[in-house]
Amino acid sequence: xxxxxxxxxxxxxxxxxxxxxxxxxxxxxxxxxxxxxxxxxxxxxxxxxxxxxxxxxxxxxxxxxxxxxxxxxxxxxxxxxxxxxxxxxxxxxxxxxxxxxxxxxxxxxxxxxxxxxxxxxxxxxxxxxxxxxxxxxxxxxxxxxxxxxxxxxxxxxxxxxxxxxxxxxxxxxxxxxxxxxxxxxxxxxxxxxxxxxxxxxxxxxxxxxxxxxxxxxxxxxxxxxxxxxxxxxxxxxxxxxxxxxxxxxxxxxxxxxxxxxxxxxxxxxxxxxxxxxxxxxxxxxxxxxxxxxxxxxxxxxxxxxxxxxxxxxxxxxxxxxxxxxxxxxxxxxxxxxxxxxxxxxxxxxxxxxxxxxxxxxxxxxxxxxxxxxxxxxxxxxxxxxxxxxxxxxxxxxxxxxxxxxxxxxxxxxxxxxxxxxxxxxxxxxxxxxxxxxxxxxxxxxxxxxxxxxxxxxxxxxxxxxxxxxxxxxxxxxxxxxxxxxxxxxx
Amino acid sequence: xxxxxxxxxxxxxxxxxxxxxxxxxxxxxxxxxxxxxxxxxxxxxxxxxxxxxxxxxxxxxxxxxxxxxxxxxxxxxxxxxxxxxxxxxxxxxxxxxxxxxxxxxxxxxxxxxxxxxxxxxxxxxxxxxxxxxxxxxxxxxxxxxxxxxxxxxxxxxxxxxxxxxxxxxxxxxxxxxxxxxxxxxxxxxxxxxxxxxxxxxxxxxxxxxxxxxxxxxxxxxxxxxxxxxxxxxxxxxxxxxxxxxxxxxxxxxxxxxxxxxxxxxxxxxxxxxxxxxxxxxxxxxxxxxxxxxxxxxxxxxxxxxxxxxxxxxxxxxxxxxxxxxxxxxxxxxxxxxxxxxxxxxxxxxxxxxxxxxxxxxxxxxxxxxxxxxxxxxxxxxxxxxxxxxxxxxxxxxxxxxxxxxxxxxxxxxxxxxxxxxxxxxxxxxxxxxxxxxxxxxxxxxxxxxxxxxxxxxxxxxxxxxxxxxxxxxxxxxxxxxxxxxxxxxx
Numbered sequence: 001x002x003x004x005x006x007x008x009x010x011x012x013x014x015x016x017x018x019x020x021x022x023x024x025x026x027x028x029x030x031x032x033x034x035x036x037x038x039x040x041x042x043x044x045x046x047x048x049x050x051x052x053x054x055x056x057x058x059x060x061x062x063x064x065x066x067x068x069x070x071x072x073x074x075x076x077x078x079x080x081x082x083x084x085x086x087x088x089x090x091x092x093x094x095x096x097x098x099x100x101x102x103x104x105x106x107x108x109x110x111x112x113x114x115x116x117x118x119x120x121x122x123x124x125x126x127x128x129x130x131x132x133x134x135x136x137x138x139x140x141x142x143x144x145x146x147x148x149x150x151x152x153x154x155x156x157x158x159x160x161x162x163x164x165x166x167x168x169x170x171x172x173x174x175x176x177x178x179x180x181x182x183x184x185x186x187x188x189x190x191x192x193x194x195x196x197x198x199x200x201x202x203x204x205x206x207x208x209x210x211x212x213x214x215x216x217x218x219x220x221x222x223x224x225x226x227x228x229x230x231x232x233x234x235x236x237x238x239x240x241x242x243x244x245x246x247x248x249x250x251x252x253x254x255x256x257x258x259x260x261x262x263x264x265x266x267x268x269x270x271x272x273x274x275x276x277x278x279x280x281x282x283x284x285x286x287x288x289x290x291x292x293x294x295x296x297x298x299x300x301x302x303x304x305x306x307x308x309x310x311x312x313x314x315x316x317x318x319x320x321x322x323x324x325x326x327x328x329x330x331x332x333x334x335x336x337x338x339x340x341x342x343x344x345x346x347x348x349x350x351x352x353x354x355x356x357x358x359x360x361x362x363x364x365x366x367x368x369x370x371x372x373x374x375x376x377x378x379x380x381x382x383x384x385x386x387x388x389x390x391x392x393x394x395x396x397x398x399x400x401x402x403x404x405x406x407x408x409x410x411x412x413x414x415x416x417x418x419x420x421x422x423x424x425x426x427x428x429x430x431x432x433x434x435x436x437x438x439x440x441x442x443x444x445x446x447x448x449x450x451x452x453x454x455x456x457x458x459x460x461x462x463x464x465x466x467x468x469x470x471x472x473x474x475x476x477x478x479x480x481x482x483x484x485x486x487x488x489x490x
Numbered sequence: 491x492x493x494x495x496x497x498x499x500x501x502x503x504x505x506x507x508x509x510x511x512x513x514x515x516x517x518x519x520x521x522x523x524x525x526x527x528x529x530x531x532x533x534x535x536x537x538x539x540x541x542x543x544x545x546x547x548x549x550x551x552x553x554x555x556x557x558x559x560x561x562x563x564x565x566x567x568x569x570x571x572x573x574x575x576x577x578x579x580x581x582x583x584x585x586x587x588x589x590x591x592x593x594x595x596x597x598x599x600x601x602x603x604x605x606x607x608x609x610x611x612x613x614x615x616x617x618x619x620x621x622x623x624x625x626x627x628x629x630x631x632x633x634x635x636x637x638x639x640x641x642x643x644x645x646x647x648x649x650x651x652x653x654x655x656x657x658x659x660x661x662x663x664x665x666x667x668x669x670x671x672x673x674x675x676x677x678x679x680x681x682x683x684x685x686x687x688x689x690x691x692x693x694x695x696x697x698x699x700x701x702x703x704x705x706x707x708x709x710x711x712x713x714x715x716x717x718x719x720x721x722x723x724x725x726x727x728x729x730x731x732x733x734x735x736x737x738x739x740x741x742x743x744x745x746x747x748x749x750x751x752x753x754x755x756x757x758x759x760x761x762x763x764x765x766x767x768x769x770x771x772x773x774x775x776x777x778x779x780x781x782x783x784x785x786x787x788x789x790x791x792x793x794x795x796x797x798x799x800x801x802x803x804x805x806x807x808x809x810x811x812x813x814x815x816x817x818x819x820x821x822x823x824x825x826x827x828x829x830x831x832x833x834x835x836x837x838x839x840x841x842x843x844x845x846x847x848x849x850x851x852x853x854x855x856x857x858x859x860x861x862x863x864x865x866x867x868x869x870x871x872x873x874x875x876x877x878x879x880x881x882x883x884x885x886x887x888x889x890x891x892x893x894x895x896x897x898x899x900x901x902x903x904x905x906x907x908x909x910x911x912x913x914x915x916x917x918x919x920x921x922x923x924x925x926x927x928x929x930x931x932x933x934x935x936x937x938x939x940x941x942x943x944x945x946x947x948x949x950x951x952x953x954x955x956x957x958x959x960x961x962x963x964x965x966x967x968x969x970x971x972x973x974x975x976x977x978x979x980x
Contacts, residue, residue, distance in 0.1 A: 065526070066519070067519045069524060072587065086587040093581065093584065096581075098577075104566075120582065
């Protein structure tokens, strides 16, 4: 495993990119901005999917699948939606290739032009609400609680593996409700589901909040978000949940007969998280020795490495390790026993360390004599000698401890890097230190825009129930009823 | 549940379409040829995915994800591959929309034309082998055993829900090997996995075989297939596994150092099944009363319906049913207890019958007095009175019995509709009866093509180890060493 990669202090952004590639998580493809998610990276994403999918089903949602393509005209139906998405989309204009007349390769067949161009979905509100129109007649057809796991495409100019790619994988929930209150409650519920997942599985502490109008989803009445903080002090939006009001129902003419027998437009939400979470996971915990994975999402939780010189020694270790592996697996722990020949224990140690495997167990002939093993934890890089008897209990507890330790470390970092400021000078100084900056803002989009242009910082979130505190906007001095949280962000 | 739909005898193709739509499995979308898979249909597909994914992992495969888009030039690199796929593909030519100058809607921005057009993947051999080039240097990097769950697009002119859609969901395995033998063994292994899945989960008997050159995958050296027979006597190709030789390695220059330290091209396979399996599942078992699902893939295996007039009666039944539900769930059986008010038991019976739920249990006050329930099975539409004591055991066995019964029924139908013929007249007569026709063929693509033009029948498969039998081609009279299996097909 190559260790020749940048340290975080040296070049954080290079460190991230090196790590993603060298830990075999993902790589760039021949198609600009589109990544290949490699098996090890995909295994982590699969674990994320499983946990989230279970949570969605527990909260009453079902999966479905809607078309990849959206007719161009659908985008014009919701005014702010088109503004938000039309600038960055892949457009299908033809449906056939033919042999080039010069005999070299293939060309697009000009006779196979589509009457109406198709957009590769950047998000599916339009095609889904066009479908819901036929599913909904009365309040008895509501709520519709549907989720879709899918790929989407947004033509990003500057891409980074996982964090911002032209194509990415995500889930998008799209729900339909009879009342505004019910839709709002749904949007809030899914925000809680996301926060629970981020904190208790990814070990990434997040702040829940509301977006300012400038940062709101194109077509939403209100956008709720969870915001995490990376080790370089930058914020990362890890998930969003939108209360869409009746905007899409009006755009796609989706009405229902309510209990009072009156026709009304349907209320909507949408919510999503994506492979961007992989970026958040990697940047929250990893270090200059490579990846650090929280046990609950690690494809391999425990790597066991035999220390041997002769084949006879290996045979003895193989036998001794079998019941340990069985005992660990019985506890639901995923184990890899790496007894490959031709690779030194040191090489294997580096490999599993670099790939973020939470616990490593090394067992040699002397350990067997003593009835012990060396147990190393990835988060602290410390080792202990542990009795083989009952080691599965020890490891199970250790995995839980690593899970909490990662969360606590990230939470402490975030607390240290959340600063309250009252003046423009303090604001700029705090931004340069990195992290969240709690400051007063006059509530206007113009001021937020100016601040963004001057500092590259945006309002990451407004607390959902902000603590009332009279103050003055850091830029304009106009009155402000409470603080909002700024940061530079991914 | 609307029963006003065509019978199989009346109009088989209309029956299929009505069933898919009225059983809430899928529907057509606003995008030509692209379907919406509705929650009930998607729940069946999810069950299929879970079983297949487990089987892939048990045979050593890992999942990964490759780009949706493929540069146009990649298609020209493998000569027969481009012939097979270039005629039917969605082509992305631009990456931006802009407001129309006339203020009405949006138009494609002519300034945002791609230098090289991108094809929405119809299958991923090209982009994957372009990627594998960087993953493989020596025999130590082999085999690569990767699978991808993805959407693909083939611009079909005539589409039918699940059976042939412009966009469909599938999995595609792409493996790389050091030797031809190993790759062939892999292709055969995956064919066995597919056959096992079709027969033991879908309850659909299949014939394994090899495709004739005319029906071979574009770019393959050998295509293995499983072929099923639908209730109208038409064949349906349910899955394919390809031995690709070194074709893609040569097209994308993927070489490795073998154990003899010589550079050689890598050997390849690919294999896939798609949402087309949903069509096979529906057409194999369903009847004029609606869907019939094999228990192992049914999202709801048992529906329990209380029979009551007064609320007090329902309260008593609710209580009595709780331990039964718990006992069934403990056995891993998925149960839906439908105690909705305002819908008659008869309506509910129809609903679950139409949706193919394998077992229905009805319980009323008199049943409770007698300690019994009425258990109805969907496959035979028969009912029995069963003691509540130990009913979970009875139901578990019944589900197994239904699973085998469906398989046996379909297998018997196939046997009845497999005919050996020796003359052209017999051949045409057998084709008109439907089913597989085992006949002699002279082995030339020209003869197969002529037969196809004359009868619409194709060679569905050549047995993998055909029984030697000297004979004469039904069309040309030329010598033939064994029979092959013809049919009209989906």
